[in-house]
Amino acid sequence: xxxxxxxxxxxxxxxxxxxxxxxxxxxxxxxxxxxxxxxWALMGxxxxxxFRRRRTWVMLIALAAIPILIAVAVRISSAGSTPxxxxxxxxQITNNGLFVGxxxxxxxxxxxxxxxxGVVAGDTIAGEASSGTLRYLLVAPVGRxxxxxxxxxxxxxxxxxxxxxxxxxxxxxxAALFPVGPVTLLSGDTVSLGEAGVRGLLIAAYVxxxxxxxxxxxxxxxxxxxxxxxxxxxxxxISIIAQVLDSxxxxxxxxxxxxxxxxxxxxxxxxxxIDWSSFGSNALLQLAYVAVFGAxxxxxxxxxxxxx
Amino acid sequence: MTDRxxxxxxxxxxxxxxxxxxxGKQTAVNNIDxxxxxxxxxxxxxxxxxxxxxxxxxxxxLASATSGEVNVLGEELPGRLAQVLPHVGALIEGPGFYPFLxxxxxxxxxxxxxxxxxxxxxxxxVDDALERVGLTHAANKKVKAYxxxxxxxxxxxxxxxxxxxxxxxxxxxNGLDPQGTREVRHLVRSLTAEGTxxxxxxHLLAEIEQMCTHAAVMRAGSLVAQGxxxxxxxxxxxxxxVLTPDDLGAEEVLRSLGLVPDHRESIGDGxxxxxxxxxxxxxxxxxxxxxxxxxxxxRGFSVEGSTLEDLFVALTGEGFDVVQ
Ligand SMILES: Nc1ncnc2c1ncn2[C@@H]1O[C@H](COP(=O)(O)OP(=O)(O)OP(=O)(O)O)[C@@H](O)[C@H]1O
Ligand SMILES: [Mg+2]
Numbered sequence: 001x002x003x004x005x006x007x008x009x010x011x012x013x014x015x016x017x018x019x020x021x022x023x024x025x026x027x028x029x030x031x032x033x034x035x036x037x038x039x040w041a042l043m044g045x046x047x048x049x050x051f052r053r054r055r056t057w058v059m060l061i062a063l064a065a066i067p068i069l070i071a072v073a074v075r076i077s078s079a080g081s082t083p084x085x086x087x088x089x090x091x092q093i094t095n096n097g098l099f100v101g102x103x104x105x106x107x108x109x110x111x112x113x114x115x116x117x118g119v120v121a122g123d124t125i126a127g128e129a130s131s132g133t134l135r136y137l138l139v140a141p142v143g144r145x146x147x148x149x150x151x152x153x154x155x156x157x158x159x160x161x162x163x164x165x166x167x168x169x170x171x172x173x174x175a176a177l178f179p180v181g182p183v184t185l186l187s188g189d190t191v192s193l194g195e196a197g198v199r200g201l202l203i204a205a206y207v208x209x210x211x212x213x214x215x216x217x218x219x220x221x222x223x224x225x226x227x228x229x230x231x232x233x234x235x236x237x238i239s240i241i242a243q244v245l246d247s248x249x250x251x252x253x254x255x256x257x258x259x260x261x262x263x264x265x266x267x268x269x270x271x272x273x274i275d276w277s278s279f280g281s282n283a284l285l286q287l288a289y290v291a292v293f294g295a296x297x298x299x300x301x302x303x304x305x306x307x308x
Numbered sequence: 309m310t311d312r313x314x315x316x317x318x319x320x321x322x323x324x325x326x327x328x329x330x331x332g333k334q335t336a337v338n339n340i341d342x343x344x345x346x347x348x349x350x351x352x353x354x355x356x357x358x359x360x361x362x363x364x365x366x367x368x369x370l371a372s373a374t375s376g377e378v379n380v381l382g383e384e385l386p387g388r389l390a391q392v393l394p395h396v397g398a399l400i401e402g403p404g405f406y407p408f409l410x411x412x413x414x415x416x417x418x419x420x421x422x423x424x425x426x427x428x429x430x431x432x433x434v435d436d437a438l439e440r441v442g443l444t445h446a447a448n449k450k451v452k453a454y455x456x457x458x459x460x461x462x463x464x465x466x467x468x469x470x471x472x473x474x475x476x477x478x479x480x481x482n483g484l485d486p487q488g489t490r491e492v493r494h495l496v497r498s499l500t501a502e503g504t505x506x507x508x509x510x511h512l513l514a515e516i517e518q519m520c521t522h523a524a525v526m527r528a529g530s531l532v533a534q535g536x537x538x539x540x541x542x543x544x545x546x547x548x549x550v551l552t553p554d555d556l557g558a559e560e561v562l563r564s565l566g567l568v569p570d571h572r573e574s575i576g577d578g579x580x581x582x583x584x585x586x587x588x589x590x591x592x593x594x595x596x597x598x599x600x601x602x603x604x605x606x607r608g609f610s611v612e613g614s615t616l617e618d619l620f621v622a623l624t625g626e627g628f629d630v631v632q
Binding site: 036037038039041042044045049052053054131132133134135136137138139140141142143147303305306307 | 365368369370371372389390393394396398400401402403404405406407408409416417418419420421422423424427430466
């Protein structure tokens, strides 16, 4: 360590007696700014840390692998595929490669996407706590509310990345292995390739919105523990329980309130004209979940003793 | 720069009143009144589990006090925490970093969390802090490849990213090599030269004795002593040490003078050292005269001021086991 005093550029004006007499003191910290910055630096740092982690890339690659697996499997066995079995639209793939992304999304929504979201959202606060960085972020100082917000936005960024990876990987592999052309919608109308792309992005947006509630739940659970794996597992389990409850007809009064209830209801986006009602009710429900669990997370985290 | 966030002046950088922190039934910090003067290097001493780190967590707003008042840099906590923290740098219970990022990337990240610093100087400040702790050559290594002492140095660098009014270092020399330990002392000195108050917890008494101007001693959650180092030393007992082969005779003489030998050590060749606390009203020369008059062969005699270690042991007990 060199003991020369190369600290900040400006310190000459520090703590002068006259400013103390004026009732306010000049702290020594010459590099401190007059006003706090908006805090985009932390957002950028958070995203770069998230997307520089090998774990994030492994999950994104795994998500990309699913449409590829589907396309290859269908391609190899295309002769013997039985219509009516497997997920919706599976039999359409051989006619139009664009459906690969759609089928992959349908397969990923119940388990794979919630799994990766559980990992990212469950890690938000608990991961910082377990690596010992939470206390240093807090004394930096980051502000607890701001940290939660930044963490939530970063988790949403991962949801967006994960969903887009599936759709884009699906479109690419579909185009490579199958014919691609105008798409026949559920309403019977046929739309051009460009219009079909827009519909694909709309469905991706629907899926992203669908997963916001679960992301907020994961964030909240992450504030409850210092053990990230626990928070991840709990988030995934909750997503599974919600889907199980959603499948029990005895509980149909509960179904509209489950965050997973509208997860697969994007068929309306494949009609001409588009029926936005399910998009709207889904967005409203997810917003409510984000509000409730965001508030719970803030309530918990803002008063929590950080002892990690 | 007249309207930047300010912490108002007070003579005390840290002040607590009846600060108590409990974890369930256990009282980790019990009713302590800390007074850390501005500009001091304040040693916070105490055995393992005596509540040092817990106190530091409360001072930094990481944990809330169960009861009592806390004032840091003249501002009431926890209400004014957001105004205080930009002026405080800290190392708390060892470093905490992202193992998959380099030393530089870790510091850049933590610095970007601070909204009160200028981003244009970020890179330079990080490089300067790394240089100050001697990590320039390991700056681009991933932290998971750092040794214990390198991580500790990085933790100290994090506390130095911007000039601060108060720097809290919880056991800064933990895991450091002798050079590193010495450099921490230099560093602390240079910080005080800049006007920073340094609050440093440790159980390395020699460390504290060499770098601190003030100290406080914790024991099982309570503050048992506090003051300037000179005051603390004065509070300790002065002792006399007699080296003699006639230990029985010597003991008799000492007792007749009101001194109670409490330590006897045979050092070979029939010689024994006896030590006894010295009462204020006994002149050492009179003791020697009395010993010689009684025919005790005095081969050595010394009067020893108390060290911080004596005081520490006297205040916190000889026992090795942690309390509770
Ligand atoms: N999270 C916690 N939950 C319950 N008890 C705790 C917690 N953290 C600390 N304690 C207790 O509080 C007491 C003080 O602990 P603290 O960490 O403040 O000690 P310390 O003086 O820093 O010790 P050391 O010198 O070993 O670092 C101990 O008895 C400890 O068991
Ligand atoms: Mg400790």
